[in-house]
Amino acid sequence: MCNDLRGPPGLSVVSTRWKFTQPDPGLVRQAEQEFSVPEIYARVLVHRGITSREMGIPFFNPDPAQLHDPFLLKDMEVAVDRVLEQIGAKRPILIFGDYDVDGTTGASLLYLFLKSIGARVSTYIPNRDTEGYGFSRGGVDYAALIGADLLITCDCGISALEQVERARDKGIDVIITDHHIPDTELPAAAAILNPKQADCAYPFEDLCGGGVAFKLALAVAEKGGYDPDLVWNHVDLVALGTAADLVPILDENRAIVNEGLRLIRERSRPGIAALWQVSGLAGKDVTVGRLVFGIAPKLNAAGRLGDAGRAVKLLTTDNRYLAVNMARVLVAENDRRRIIQENTVEEAIFQVNAHHDLSREKALVLSGEDWHQGVIGIVAARIRDLFHRPTVIIALENGVGKGSARSMAGFDLYEALTQCREHLLNYGGHAVAAGLSVNHEAL
Known part of the structure; x- marks a missing residue:
């Protein structure tokens, strides 16, 4: 396994290139006056599209009655x-x-x-x-x-x-x-x-x-x-x-x-309560961050390394004992996913350093015969963040590649894949995240 985890010269995982957008100064002043807040808070509000009290009501006081027909x-x-x-x-x-x-x-x-x-x-x-x-x-x-x-x-x-x-x-x-x-x-x-x-x-x-x-x-x-x-x-x-x-x-x-x-x-339904418990979150408040980083990876692990139907069974069961047992299995699967993922990240970094000219290449397409399809989306995001380029990671098997792509603001992945559609078997997704399948010889 490769030990060279360096990115391109002068860059690393922690040297992220931050670009600060500049909101309209007039709207910032308007938000300062409207909400009686310091400028830094007003800038955040403007970035969220909130410049008046009427616009702020559904943001600060969300209500089911506000849902669209x-x-x-x-x-x-x-x-x-x-x-x-x-x-x-x-x-x-x-x-x-x-x-x-x-x-x-x-x-x-x-x-x-x-x-x-x-x-x-x-x-x-x-x-x-x-x-x-x-x-x-x-x-x-x-x-x-x-x-x-x-x-x-x-x-x-x-x-x-x-x-x-x-x-x-x-x-x-x-x-x-x-x-x-x-x-x-x-x-x-x-x-x-x-x-x-x-x-x-x-x-x-x-x-x-x-x-x-x-x-x-x-x-x-x-x-x-x-x-x-x-x-x-x-x-x-x-x-x-x-x-x-x-x-x-x-x-x-x-x-x-x-x-x-x-x-x-x-x-909490038995499945979510069980995941909360086995993830070491018992007694902690329920927040979006804990759902995203504490619960979601375990549910995703069901489909990354095996039968994703297990996630549905966990979320729909009313048997708390069964839910705890299923949640423990998913935690073990998630631990195994981490090991596979880190090995694939190392191999992908080695490919970039050994075979790609970063002074010329503005995007990265990497592939491996033994890469697991269940982790390529996470690996694509890691390589994108490290090398600051749109990245496609492809797992090859029997002459066909299953790929996952990640981009950043300013480069529309879906549009790029559409331009390449005659070379692909299938594709779909968003501007910053997409999936695809492709014949090996088309790479």
């Missing part, structure tokens, strides 16, 4: 009618969730809510190693196997043209709930719920995947005449997904997270 999401009416039709006919529904925290918490929310209103509902979380990134053929085939002619995705599906067509061929309607950037061509789904899609009147684009699923659940409850508390009882899951996915905690995300934190403090 879910029916403002394009296709929501169609999606709700299709879900209610399925429930009324007592036909099965399959929830397909992505394997990260956002996907598994969103899938858990939909499962628990739909089950509480009498739906025949099951969940499916893909295997990262065998099925790869996003909505998979395996999920479609599983829906057909169990006779589910309605499949709802969570945190994925916006670029799954082939998979949705496969579902249609099998007589399965697909409702996509996603928050990733849509391409120009969309899947032929029964309904697409994504605040980022064109012609969508929804006023807030930064919901996480679980947040979009939450909106679907609220809309089903409203039109179906169900108690909205059947949805709000699971807002802790949405808060966890929102925090873990690092979407901006602004606008209605603040109300969602605030309510979720309150719910965890007052009556």
